[in-house]
Amino acid sequence: MNRDPIDFSTLDPSGNAEDWERMVLALATRGAGRVPPPVLGDLVRCARAVLAAAAALAFLAWLPGLLSQRGERRDPDPVLMLTQWAARDEVPPTAELFRVLGGGHGR
Numbered sequence: 001m002n003r004d005p006i007d008f009s010t011l012d013p014s015g016n017a018e019d020w021e022r023m024v025l026a027l028a029t030r031g032a033g034r035v036p037p038p039v040l041g042d043l044v045r046c047a048r049a050v051l052a053a054a055a056a057l058a059f060l061a062w063l064p065g066l067l068s069q070r071g072e073r074r075d076p077d078p079v080l081m082l083t084q085w086a087a088r089d090e091v092p093p094t095a096e097l098f099r100v101l102g103g104g105h106g107r
Contacts, residue, residue: 076100078101078102080099081100082100
């Protein structure tokens, strides 16, 4: 194992003060020209990404329901069926009435 001390003198900024001051001044000049974006701009950029992600998740959550209803036979709307029967002065069979109104527990 090497026990010689490490020479850190090359990293010392006080060794070459002129170069150090020139570097600090150049850095300060570059930094002074830049204006940080306003906070509102950051929020708008972030809000767009969040809104896009929320829209994508909503679409993915809605998609299975949309696809499953295509081949399925939908039950008729009870209000619509009762209105049609009343408009035609029709008396449906009891089984049909229970089916439309949801009274048949043996579905």
